[in-house]
Amino acid sequence: MAEQSITAERESELIESTPKRLYINGEWVDAQGGATLEVNDPSTGRLLCTVADASPRDGWNALKAAEAAQPGLAAMPPRERANILMRAFELMHERKDDLALLMTLEMGKPLSDAYGEVAYAAEFFRHFAEEATRISGSYQTAPAGGARFLVAKQPVGPTILITPWNFPLAMGTRKLGPAIAAGCTSVLKPAELTPLSMLALAEILHDAGLPAGAVNILVTSTAGKVMEPLIRSGIARKLSFTGSTEVGRKLLEQASERVLRTSMELGGNAGFVVFEDADIDAAVAGALLAKMRNTGEACTAANRIFVHRSVIDEFAAKLSAEMQKLPLGRGVEDGVRVGPLVDARQLEKVDALVTEAVDGGAKVLLGGQPVDRDGYFYPPTVLTDIPAGARMRQEEIFGPVAPLTAFDTEEEVISWINATEYGLVNYVYTENLRRGIRVAEAVESGMVGLNQGAVSNPAAPFGGIKESGLGREGGDTGIEEFLETKYIGIAM
Numbered sequence: 001m002a003e004q005s006i007t008a009e010r011e012s013e014l015i016e017s018t019p020k021r022l023y024i025n026g027e028w029v030d031a032q033g034g035a036t037l038e039v040n041d042p043s044t045g046r047l048l049c050t051v052a053d054a055s056p057r058d059g060w061n062a063l064k065a066a067e068a069a070q071p072g073l074a075a076m077p078p079r080e081r082a083n084i085l086m087r088a089f090e091l092m093h094e095r096k097d098d099l100a101l102l103m104t105l106e107m108g109k110p111l112s113d114a115y116g117e118v119a120y121a122a123e124f125f126r127h128f129a130e131e132a133t134r135i136s137g138s139y140q141t142a143p144a145g146g147a148r149f150l151v152a153k154q155p156v157g158p159t160i161l162i163t164p165w166n167f168p169l170a171m172g173t174r175k176l177g178p179a180i181a182a183g184c185t186s187v188l189k190p191a192e193l194t195p196l197s198m199l200a201l202a203e204i205l206h207d208a209g210l211p212a213g214a215v216n217i218l219v220t221s222t223a224g225k226v227m228e229p230l231i232r233s234g235i236a237r238k239l240s241f242t243g244s245t246e247v248g249r250k251l252l253e254q255a256s257e258r259v260l261r262t263s264m265e266l267g268g269n270a271g272f273v274v275f276e277d278a279d280i281d282a283a284v285a286g287a288l289l290a291k292m293r294n295t296g297e298a299c300t301a302a303n304r305i306f307v308h309r310s311v312i313d314e315f316a317a318k319l320s321a322e323m324q325k326l327p328l329g330r331g332v333e334d335g336v337r338v339g340p341l342v343d344a345r346q347l348e349k350v351d352a353l354v355t356e357a358v359d360g361g362a363k364v365l366l367g368g369q370p371v372d373r374d375g376y377f378y379p380p381t382v383l384t385d386i387p388a389g390a391r392m393r394q395e396e397i398f399g400p401v402a403p404l405t406a407f408d409t410e411e412e413v414i415s416w417i418n419a420t421e422y423g424l425v426n427y428v429y430t431e432n433l434r435r436g437i438r439v440a441e442a443v444e445s446g447m448v449g450l451n452q453g454a455v456s457n458p459a460a461p462f463g464g465i466k467e468s469g470l471g472r473e474g475g476d477t478g479i480e481e482f483l484e485t486k487y488i489g490i491a492m
């Protein structure tokens with residue numbers, strides 16, 4: 001946790017010392033023609049700095065560097081790859097004050113959330129350092145005899161990794177950790193809104209001894225133009241993406257040309273169910289976490305909160321009281337728990353979703369209007385009586401807005417939860433174990449939080465079903481996404 005008070009001088013010194021160029025083949029290089037893009041502080045709307053803005057030519061250089069480094073990384077002893085990841089894990093902890101502050105400055109999240117993310121992000125490196133030395137295969141006698149089956153795992157090859165702005169550090173380590181552990185080189189493109197965290201991470205990987213070309217970082221304002229030719233080239237054998245379903249669909253189509261392996265962590269529309277037999281105080285605490293972590297800007301955020309009619313008034317009153325207590329402000333200020341949204345577009349979207357629901361008859365218990373100050377602030381908001389056709393029932397809100405809907409029966413609430421094309425995570429609160437298991441099995445999602453409001457853990461398989469994605473990150477399956485299975489049939 002931050003013990004320091006952040007001064008303007010500390011902010012500008014940190015920005016000054018952060019790398020701002022592309023990281024290609026182990027070197028910091030300018031973009032072709034010296035192009036740059038602006039990085040802003042969403043809590044003030046002001047410019048923080050400019051960073052190199054990659055062109056398609058820079059993208060090509062990065063991919064060629066990854067291709068050239070692939071045989072060396074694949075041949076490196078697993079223990080050495082593990083040691084690099086462990087050193088990077090330790091460096092992330094040593095530099096946690098800088099990493100957390102940088103993330104808060106470019107993304108807006110409160111420092112307490114940023115410190116949490118640094119620890120979570122670093123943990124992917126430790127987890128996959130441990131996995132790197134456990135990659136193994138099998139040996140078997142053919143059922144009919146006369147032959148042996150040798151099954152081995154090999155790195156898929158160079159990879160393209162694309163990450164979003166909401167968890168600028170963790171979404172990077174969640175992909176880089178298994179890629180490095182498996183022996184896959186990569187070109188990583190962070191979101192253009194929040195490139196600084198990933199540039200700082202590149203410096204850490206460099207200092208941890210990662211060979212040149214094993215990881216290349218491309219920042220660009222023209223993601224489509226730069227990445228599409230790389231994806232279609234077939235040089236990379238895998239694409240791992242975290243972002244919107246809309247962009248994921250486009251990338252899947254591009255990846256199909258050369259039949260790339262893909263992992264897709266896409267949108268969510270999480271249901272959060274509170275049954276009449278739930279521990280209401282625990283459910284309120286869980287909803288607060290599932291809703292307010294990262295100021296609601298998470299694909300796992302509780303997007304639709306369903307509360308049994310007999311307890312909805314108590315739940316609504318308690319949740320509103322808790323949400324009202326959360327101090328709003330610049331994420332760098334002491335005690336702030338609600339930061340700004342990431343940009344004007346996100347603020348407009350949240351405002352439009354709330355306005356539409358309220359115009360359709362939703363009741364406002366708390367908040368409901370953008371905050372009148374510099375930056376992109378939306379206050380903690382609680383709504384009830386959400387009209388059936390409201391867009392916020394179908395779309396990700398990505399903001400600190402809790403829409404509550406009363407339900408009467410278990411059957412009804414399961415059907416409402418599943419009435420979405422998304423299937424990332426759902427949360428269920430009940431003290432009845434049988435009901436908890438029954439509902440957890442019936443809801444269509446890759447993950448379920450049973451009496452808990454957060455499910456992310458580097459050692460657990462994170463991912464969605466339906467249009468929330470393909471594949472899993474973390475856990476013991478995370479590394480599989482970066483490995484191919486090779487079967488060698490042996491005549492005897």
Ligand code: ADP
Binds near residue numbers: 165191228242245
């Ligand atoms: P969000 O709506 O959360 O910003 P996006 O899916 O738009 O999510 O962005 C996630 C990541 O995908 C970002 O790094 C963004 O730059 C990148 N991206 C967006 N469009 C494309 C594209 N056409 N090709 C490759 N990457 C893209």
